[in-house]
Amino acid sequence: MKESDRSVFEELTPSLRILMGPGPSNVHPRVLRAMSTPLVGHLDPDFLRIMSEVQALLRQLFKTDNPMTIPMSGTGSAGMETCFCNLLERGDRVLVCVNGLFGERMCDVAGRLGADVSRVEMEWGKPIEPKTVENALKAGKVKIVAIVHAETSTGVRQPLEEISRIAKEHGALFLVDTVTSLAGCNVDVDAWDIDACYSGTQKCLSCPPGLSPVTFSDKAMNALRSRKHKVSSWYLDLSMIERYWGEERFYHHTAPISMIYALREALRLIMEEGLEARFERHRLNHLALAAGLAALEIDFLVDEPYRLPMLNAVKIPDGVNDLNVRKYLLQKFGIELGGGLGPLKGKIWRIGLMGHSSTKQNVVLFLTALNSAVAAEGMKVAPGAAAAAAMEAYSQHDR
Amino acid sequence: MKESDRSVFEELTPSLRILMGPGPSNVHPRVLRAMSTPLVGHLDPDFLRIMSEVQALLRQLFKTDNPMTIPMSGTGSAGMETCFCNLLERGDRVLVCVNGLFGERMCDVAGRLGADVSRVEMEWGKPIEPKTVENALKAGKVKIVAIVHAETSTGVRQPLEEISRIAKEHGALFLVDTVTSLAGCNVDVDAWDIDACYSGTQKCLSCPPGLSPVTFSDKAMNALRSRKHKVSSWYLDLSMIERYWGEERFYHHTAPISMIYALREALRLIMEEGLEARFERHRLNHLALAAGLAALEIDFLVDEPYRLPMLNAVKIPDGVNDLNVRKYLLQKFGIELGGGLGPLKGKIWRIGLMGHSSTKQNVVLFLTALNSAVAAEGMKVAPGAAAAAAMEAYSQHDR
Secondary structure: OOHHHOOOOOOOOOOOOEEEOOOOOOOOHHHHHHHOOOOOOOOOHHHHHHHHHHHHHHHHHHOOOOOEEEEEOOOHHHHHHHHHHHHOOOOOEEEEEEOOHHHHHHHHHHHHOOOEEEEEEOOOOOOOOHHHHHHHHHOOOOOEEEEEOEEOOOOEEOOOHHHHHHHHHOOOEEEEEOOOOEOOEOOOOOOOOOOEEEOOOOOOOOOOOOOEEEEEOHHHHHHHHOOOOOOOOOOOOHHHHHHHHOOOOOOOOOOOHHHHHHHHHHHHHHHHHOHHHHHHHHHHHHHHHHHHHHHOOOOEOOOHHHEOOOEEEEEOOOOOOHHHHHHHHHHHHOEEEEEOOHHHOOOEEEEEOOHHHOOHHHHHHHHHHHHHHHHHOOOOOOOOHHHHHHHHHHHHHOO | OOHHHOOOOOOOOOOOOEEEOOOOOOOOHHHHHHHOOOOOOOOOHHHHHHHHHHHHHHHHHHOOOOOOEEEEOOOHHHHHHHHHHHHOOOOOEEEEEEOOHHHHHHHHHHHHOOOEEEEEEOOOOOOOOHHHHHHHHHOOOOOEEEEEOEEOOOOEEOOOHHHHHHHHHOOOEEEEEOOOOEOOEOOOOOOOOOOEEEOOOOOOOOOOOOOEEEEEOHHHHHHHHOOOOOOOOOOOOHHHHHHHHOOOOOOOOOOOHHHHHHHHHHHHHHHHHOHHHHHHHHHHHHHHHHHHHHHOOOOEOOOHHHEOOOEEEEEOOOOOOHHHHHHHHHHHHOEEEEEOOHHHOOOEEEEEOOHHHOOHHHHHHHHHHHHHHHHHOOOOOOOOHHHHHHHHHHHHHOO
């Protein structure tokens, strides 16, 4: 290499951000510190112990006894692919519930694997109705019913228990995306009879992106073991990965050690707070945010019973420019706000209150900044009205 | 969750290790510090700039102008799968060179994709002979010739230029594994006419495991664009990932931000040292290690011209217990030494001198520890002989 080709970049100095988009969320300093711990090898006795601890903590978080509960070495979408590619073979039938981007992605992932994909659809922003799943299953047996618990593209919280019951009545495995819900609201894998469940680390777990916690029921593991052909992905094949995370400790691929250090600390923080207290914190900050938004006459996309506390999708008011407001928040306050995806692009904002980002401080600051941003766009709003409404909501709920 | 179920684990306190196995290697403190930088979003203007910088640095390291040069969001094996799954369709023919575990893995990965896999084989510990590749290609046209540059399971450095020429003469794409070689010895993607190349971050780049740098030539990208069917893996589909890393910045999956911070700093350290100086450091420490091992009458598995400087595979002396020695090194010195894999299990040790682990200090300490460990196993060796021989080698080469 010629000396002239050597472009040495400056020190890494990204801006400080308050992350209130659809993820990643802000990461607790203890997680960053744990992540920067010097490494041991992926077969070191110390690391094997850490792996077992992470599994035990993940089981508590998923509320499951499934032995196969591990963090996959990829982001949430790798977890989605893990669930489908381990359970589906070419020609297998799968029913996917689609009411947002991630349901669409499930169809794409399953279709690439050669599966026969049927869809149950609902308008973006509304939950899937159990009746439509039941009707679709009457038309023919499927191996898997797949659904998204928390649609990050729309902010819909999908009730799961009835659909699980229907899937089981029709002899199907129940596959659920909990990328955005896990650690922010109740996810009860065993009680809801979920067979394959995946999540991501960068939402309500408040750990950097890079790992995807997954859990498979014994029924799902039996389905994996009775496959006719090998899993198409070597990297995501749980029948091999199980040998590394299980008692055998047989080398598969080099685990992302620093990320697992980070996840362990994020899980420790979650258990120190307590799951119920954490869910209540997410709910309370959501209610205060909603009160502030109401003061600005900004409406939610989703009907009240189905709103996610950690992902608030709201309609951009008429006459207000999407990009102007997002730039205002980013440049004047360092706040990241999410835009809409697909058919909702330019029509909604997605306000994340996830994990370590879900705080009273962030809610009040965000509302103050948004109040000012929409005023700059010509909306007639009283300065400080939104934050005042949120403070009033806090004082009511804190009683 | 019942209070009794809450098992809160202690603070993360893994042992301090000197990593001299087959990877991960020790990580420079500057990389750990960069990795623990608070996060920005994956579509933040600051992060988009960082992505472009990482791409520019990776191109320098791979010695390529390929626009498609990016870190994949998975470990080295995900990089292997990326190369095969983007370029192969069901029924495509591929020729894989197999002289170790990672050549075997290539066959497994390609076979799962429905490809028609032929093999050229050589005993573990010896390089593939170009003539055998030529003969295999005479038997029928293939889409890809795939080979491992640095076999981590055996310590063989595979000369590539002649095999590349042969592959091209027969109209095949040339796919190369540089997981262990990249940043430790010369890898020249453009000069060697490599079409698809992948590596890992946890070897000579001395960055934590979790990313796989890959580069695709324009010819490989054209092959991807003329596929009949979608890539079987959504997560690894470069035709979509290209839209996020390219000018469009279209969201695909959430990038592993902290890992990319770490990679950027690791690449900065590499460019500050200079590639040639870095290769020379790896070579010199290898030669000193070899001198020390010779003093203990411990033999290399691989003939001298084909030895890798960063991965030294040596035969375990008769009468010496593999596990005893590795335990001695780990427990008394905190040194991780690698064992053998597959047919070489219990027969060889793999001594890594990769990236930040390749230092004079580590060589001298390791030899002192090994000297003592094999003496404890009953070998008649003079105390300190190995380290003395290494010091003598350093003084000769430092002249």
